[in-house]
Amino acid sequence: MSEIFDVTIIGGGPAGLYSTFYSGLRNMKTKLIESQAQLGGKVLLYPEKMIWDVGGQPPIMGAQFVIQLIEQAKTFQPTILTNTKVDFIDKNDNNLFIISTNDGQKHYSKSIIMANGGGIYNPQKLDIEGAEKFEMTNLHYTVPSFKLFQHKRVLISGGGNGAIDWAVEMLDIADEIIVVYRKDQLTAHEAQVALLQSNPKVTILLNTTIEKLIANKEKTKVSEVVLKKHDTVEELYQPIDHIIVSHGYNRDASLQFSDETSLKLKDDYYYEGTATGKTSKEGIFAAGDILSYEGKVNLLVGTFQDAVNAVNSAKVYIDPLANKFEMVSSHNEKFQEKNRQIIQEMLVEK
C-alpha cells in the first residue's frame, strides 16, 4: 500500500491551498490533489483583475495572489499533485479513505477535505473550426495581460457580466472596442452597460455572432472576423487586433463516492455541511465554494475561514485528543525559526 496521509485535500483553489498550509501548521501529513495543470482554482480565470476585498491585503492582481497562495501552501512541504483528477472515493475496513484518480493511482488518507469548488471550470470555446490555433496569439478566453491590448482594436464576444467587465476594463487601454452579442440585449450589470453605451470608443453589435476568422498572410493571427447580424442577415467584415471570447464556462463536477448518499447535496453540487466544515460523511470535511451552510459567503475570505475550520475538524477526527483549534496560530512554534531568520535579515539590512 502506498503512503498514508493524515489529510488529503481535493482541489487546489484558494480553499485547498489555504487548507494545505493550515494542515501543515497543525502537524498533519498533507496531500493536495488538483485536476488542472496549474494551482489557483477560479482565480486563474481572472489573473489581471485587481482584488480589493481580502482583509489587510493591499489591492492585488489575481495572478500575483495565486503565486502568494501557492508559496504559503508549500510552507510545511506537503505533497502536491497537479494534472490529477479525483474520480472516486471509497473507505476500507480500517476506516481509511481510498481516493482513486484518473491516472489509475490510489491514494490513502485518514481524512479528506473537499475543496473542489463547483468542479473543474473550462471556458466555453468558440465553435469555429481551426480557432484553437490562434489561442497562442490573439484569440483569448481570459485577459492574460492588459499591456497586450494597449492602443489596439479589441473585439469582445459575449454580453454577460464577464464580457462586459472586460470591455469596461479596456476603456482606458484599447483604442477601439467592439462588443458582439448573440442576444438582443446585453445581460450584464446596468451600470457597466451604461458606461460602454456612453463611450465613443465602443461599438455594440447585438443579434450578432462571429461566423468566421480570417488569418493574416503568415497564418499566425486573426486579422479580420466575419460577423453575422441575425436580424438583418447582413455579413460584416471587421478588422481586429485581438479577440476576447467570454461565453461562460463548462463545468465538470463529476466525482463519485462509493456510497452515493455519503455526502448530502444541497443542490446539484453544494455539499450541505456546517460552519465547522463537517459534512454528512464522517471523516470528510469541506471548505470553500463547494460548501454550503447558513451565512456562507462564496468569496476568498470565506474560503480561508472554511479552511481553518475544516482542518481543525479533520485534526480532531484523526486525533480526538488534539486541540479543537489553535487560538493564536502565528505564535506557533513552527514559525520560530523562520521568524528568527527574518529578524536576522532585517538587522543585517539596517
Ligand SMILES: Cc1cc2nc3c(=O)[nH]c(=O)nc-3n(C[C@H](O)[C@H](O)[C@H](O)COP(=O)(O)OP(=O)(O)OC[C@H]3O[C@@H](n4cnc5c(N)ncnc54)[C@H](O)[C@@H]3O)c2cc1C
Ligand atoms: C470572475 C470571478 C471573479 C471573482 N472575484 C472575486 C473577488 O474579487 N473577491 C473575492 O473574494 N472573490 C472573488 N471571486 C470568488 C472566488 O474566486 C471564489 O470564491 C474562490 O475561488 C473559491 O475557491 P475554492 O477553492 O473554494 O474553489 P475554486 O477556486 O473553484 O477551486 C476549486 C479547485 O478544485 C479543482 N477540482 C475540482 N474538481 C476536482 C477533482 N475532481 N479532482 C481534483 N481537483 C478538482 C478545480 O480544478 C479547482 O482548481 C471571483 C470569482 C470569479 C469566477
